[in-house]
Amino acid sequence: MIPAPEALAALHAAAFTVPRPWSAEEIAALLADPLCLLAHRPEGFALARAVAGEAELLTIAVHPDARGRGVGTALLAELLGLARDRAAERMFLEVAASNESAIRLYQAAGFTRIGLRRGYFADGAARTDALVLSCDLAAPAS
Numbered sequence: 427m428i429p430a431p432e433a434l435a436a437l438h439a440a441a442f443t444v445p446r447p448w449s450a451e452e453i454a455a456l457l458a459d460p461l462c463l464l465a466h467r468p469e470g471f472a473l474a475r476a477v478a479g480e481a482e483l484l485t486i487a488v489h490p491d492a493r494g495r496g497v498g499t500a501l502l503a504e505l506l507g508l509a510r511d512r513a514a515e516r517m518f519l520e521v522a523a524s525n526e527s528a529i530r531l532y533q534a535a536g537f538t539r540i541g542l543r544r545g546y547f548a549d550g551a552a553r554t555d556a557l558v559l560s561c562d563l564a565a566p567a568s
Contacts (some may be wrong), residue, residue: 465504
């Protein structure tokens with residue numbers, strides 16, 4: 427059963443302040459899109475889109491109380507499987523260059539850096555660079 431957008435928005439708000447958390451309406455619009463992929467647990471969720479052989483990871487939100495317990499790893503593994511099921515051959519994402527724990531999570535799952543987007547994320551007047559990462563989904567799952 428898919429959780430209510432309000433519940434997912436509450437999880438997103440607990441997980442993020444920068445960039446701003448997504449609203450229930452924004453999450454509902456994503457979930458209504460037939461290209462959307464959702465992996466969820468009570469402690470978090472991950473969203474992606476898959477089309478034309480490619481997938482884009484949109485977010486992974488894990489409640490702060492559940493961090494460091496493998497929830498993000500499990501959500502990412504499930505999402506990669508869902509993308510493979512949709513015939514995606516590659517998944518892409520952007521991650522803040524300063525988010526070392528997320529970068530380690532993605533690298534452990536097989537993502538590698540393919541680019542840099544300068545000033546991609548906004549935090550008020552400040553801007554943060556994003557690393558662009560990619561994962562070959564045709565490779566055996568790790």
